[in-house]
Amino acid sequence: MDIATWLSLVAVCVMGAISPGPSLAVIIRVSVSQSALHGVLSAITHGLGIGFWAFLTLQGLAILMNKYQDVFALLTVLGGCYLAWLGVKAWRYAGQGKEAQAEGVPSSYWGAARDGLMVSLMNPKIALFFLALFSQLIPSNMDALIKLQLWATVFVVDTGWYVLVALLLAGGPVLAWLRRHIVWVDRGMGSILILLGLKVIVGTLFP
Template sequence: MDLTTWLSLVAVCVMGAISPGPSLAVILRVSVSQSPLHGVLAAITHGLGIGFWAFLTLQGLAILMSKHQNIFSVLTVLGGLYLAWLGVKAWRFAGQGQDVKVEGQKSSYWESARDGMMISLMNPKAALFFLALFSQLIPTEINTLIKFQLWATVVVIDTGWYVIVALLLAGGRVLSWLRRHTVWVDRSMGSILILLGLKVVIGAFI
């Protein structure tokens, strides 16, 4: 793969990663309600989830999914329901993220990692995104090394962006303000997630 093609891939992936959406809302909520480290863990697992879709696409399974609309529809509905569930949880436990006890940190870290992973796995549009992207930029026949380079590029860009998002909240006036208003931040994020989830579910049937 030549440098021009790779740079084109990088540019598209960066734009895809930084575009606002459910993933950004989840990473922000985890970072604010728990800690920047929780947000980093969520960012890493989110990147691995996106890498999963990229891997499927490179192996040609995304093409199969695109031909069987029922598979895409089921995954879309599940993704929407998961978003709504995260939103409801944010409302139920609004403001309690800072009260997690030390002995509960391991479970909390796990939950943050799980949320980051699930929000990407429950997004089948990622597979179609990579299908469209790879089909335009990548030759039909590619070797294993190039596949790994493509996969690594996607994972590093996605993970890197959300790690930056989490760490930017690690200090300063922004985090201080968010922490002082954590109840309403949680409820606002929860409302956004619920609305996004409902939009995804309704859109799957329209």
């Protein structure tokens, strides 16, 4: 792959990663309500989920998903339900992450990792994004090395961005303000996730 094509791929992946959406909401909530380490762990597993979709797309699964629209629609609805469930959970446990830290009770690293992974895995539209991207930038005669380069680029860009988000929230006046208002931060992020989930479900069932 030539350098111009690779830089184009990086630019598109960066724009996709930094665009506001459910992934950003989840990483911010985990980082603020628990810790920067939880946020970093969530970012890494989110990158693995994105990398999973990129890998399957490179193997041609997205073409099959596009052909079998019913399967794609079912996965999309399930993804919307998961986003809404995350939002409900954020409302139900609003502020409790801060209380657990104040009491010296370690928050669940597994839960942070799970939320980061699942918010990416439960979004099959990512596969179509990569299908459109790869079909425009990548030659049809890809070898294993090019596929590895593509996967590594996608994983590093996505993980790097969300790790940066988690670390930027690790200190300073922004984090202090957010933690003073953690209940409303949780509820705000929860509302965003619920609305996004409902939008996905309604948009899929009633196009």
